[in-house]
Amino acid sequence: AQSVTQPDIHITVSEGASLELRCNYSYGATPYLFWYVQSPGQGLQLLLKYFSGDTLVQGIKGFEAEFKRSQSSFNLRKPSVHWSDAAEYFCAVGSGNTGKLIFGQGTTLQVKP
Amino acid sequence: NAGVTQTPKFQVLKTGQSMTLQCAQDMNHNSMYWYRQDPGMGLRLIYYSASEGTTDKGEVPNGYNVSRLNKREFSLRLESAAPSQTSVYFCASRKTDTQYFGPGTRLTVL
Numbered sequence: 001a002q003s004v005t006q007p008d009i010h011i012t013v014s015e016g017a018s019l020e021l022r023c024n025y026s027y028g029a030t031p032y033l034f035w036y037v038q039s040p041g042q043g044l045q046l047l048l049k050y051f052s053g054d055t056l057v058q059g060i061k062g063f064e065a066e067f068k069r070s071q072s073s074f075n076l077r078k079p080s081v082h083w084s085d086a087a088e089y090f091c092a093v094g095s096g097n098t099g100k101l102i103f104g105q106g107t108t109l110q111v112k113p
Numbered sequence: 114n115a116g117v118t119q120t121p122k123f124q125v126l127k128t129g130q131s132m133t134l135q136c137a138q139d140m141n142h143n144s145m146y147w148y149r150q151d152p153g154m155g156l157r158l159i160y161y162s163a164s165e166g167t168t169d170k171g172e173v174p175n176g177y178n179v180s181r182l183n184k185r186e187f188s189l190r191l192e193s194a195a196p197s198q199t200s201v202y203f204c205a206s207r208k209t210d211t212q213y214f215g216p217g218t219r220l221t222v223l
Contacts, residue, residue, distance in 0.1 A: 105155045
């Protein structure tokens, strides 16, 4: 069965420090992978996505993610975190035909000044 | 261009009451989705509609019904609300392989 695991429920980093959020997936075929961000009280905004090709994908707000098939991972990174990055982050895997998304449990990012 | 809109933003119901959550998109997308978000569980798909006139169950459809009224609108109905349906509900529409989400409806069932 398809599934997504985000091992870290809550992460705290200092402003200016680097960030890596982990995501592991289980999917039978080549996955469509997404990272979404949710600010408090808001809907979800797409950060980046991977369908095929270059395994390092760039997104909005300075985020990037690397697809590693051998590790079934799609980790999100940012070299220098800003206070405005504090939010909840969701990794998701999608079905190409129906477009249905399976989400991970989410990781809450707290940024210390 | 408003994107995906949802009404209401907040709602409190008593057990057994019914209500309909409304969703509309102005992006001319064929596919639309309803999710619920619960703490520690991410978002889970309730129902989806691949195109006007079609609907299919998702991961957690029990206790819900949907109507794809036209290409723009996709409503979610709770016929007899239960406390277990207390959640935040998100509607989304899809263009190619990317889903776009509405702002959500926070529902509390007492």
